[in-house]
Amino acid sequence: MSELTEERFRERAEAPGNDAGDGTSAAAGGSISVQPDEFHHARDIGELEKVFELESLSVSYAGVPAVKEVSMDIYKNEVTALIGPSGCGKSTLIRCLNRMNDLVPTAEVTGRLLYHGEDLYGPKVDPVQVRKLIGMVFQKPNPFPKSIYENVAYGPRIHGLAKTRADLDAIVESALRKASLWEEVKDRLNDSGTGLSGGQQQRLCIARTIAVGPEVILMDEPCSALDPIATARIEELMDELRENYTIIIVTHSMQQAARVSQRTAFFHLGTLVEQGDTDDIFHAPKDQRTQDYITGRFG
């Protein structure tokens, strides 16, 4: 991209009343506190749309089972937290949801994984399309060594989502706004993405994921490399994004799972031990292993 077009983009973006974004997210730089979702229980399962249906899903690496016979549903517009001790299979599971395990030659997936009722591992399914609809944010922020603008524009461009430069500019601004990053970076869109702070980099990665118009955002420990303030911003962001996206988060922080999710699933040794309303799981879990884990009595 030439310096000139980027220059033009900046002028356009700064012009008052020329809001290309949809303005769904609050301007960054304001309050960083996380709004507690008090007594906001997960909705009744009956009224929810299923995004994923897992039926006896098992994953093994070179014959060694990592996830065993997991059956669960994941619902639209909810944050579902996957918790459990290291090696319990939660990261393996989340990687199945957008077929990231395809990239591991020894990985073998059995059982059924339905996405809106369709087999995600079916022969006609294009993994590239899957990863567009089901985006992923990783533990360590991993922006491309390119400008902030390019980090976000890259996906829409290769997927051919923008016909004109103006379209692309609008997508970039909208994604950055949704990721609560716009206000902080709008004046330096051609600075390198790697020059941002850790928390900003993670939000940039979220913007990059959002830019291709996914339906589901998978987050694998998105805050473990961030300080508490940056973490709070991501958590606040997740709460906002939930309105338009379905989020699945793997986290080691029980408090974080309790704060951000509506539904929680606890895994141990590759099996799904207990799942349910987050309030119930952290307040009065049914299974002794869940109780032992979340109260810090494990092992």
Next chain:
Amino acid sequence: MTEKNHTVRAYDEELIRLSAELAEMGGMAESMVADSLTALSRMDTKLAQRVIATDARMDFLQRDIEERAIRVIVKRQPMALDLREVVGCMRISADLERVGDLAKNISKRVVAISGGLGTNFGAKKVIIGLEHLSSIALEQLKAVLDAYRERSVTAAAIVRERDDEIDALYTSLFRELLTYMMEDPRNITFCTHLLFCAKNLERVGDHATNIAETVHYVVTGQQLVDDRPKGDSTAVMPEG
């Protein structure tokens, strides 16, 4: 408790310390109520003074439990059962502290009325009634503390159901004292003190009920909402 230990041993120690202090409060609350009634029936002002003095320790323990509980929440962010235990400790210690206050109040009245019994209307009979009331209140207190120690929802439910017995007894004492006061206005001061003693004992029963509800919460994670039986009708009793 059959729970496994926490990975962090200091966490266990903090929780154990909380229960130990709560146990001390429980024992102390029981003996304060018992002693205050003994002081009343024997007009023993020395014993009454001792009960009054004990209350300072109760107040201290209650504050200490609260501070420790808050520190546990700050440091450990307790989850699930642990959180309910900590919240339970705070609630029960507040109830026990109130029980201590009520026993102290009875003792203060013993000191106040010890000088002038005046007429011998039916004081002995009323005091026997009060002793009866206190023995039930104490049974309730003991039963609920046992229920807490055993984390028994069933035992707690029995305590909760039994509270109407205390209420009924209180209502009958209320009527009786009212009769004595109407018979001879010189009895009013004395009878009013005894009426407050009766009310205090009835309140001890209420705190036992509160604790029973807390036990239910600690064990199950559910709050009890349904109305329990009410036997105290003095609030709606017509005049005369």
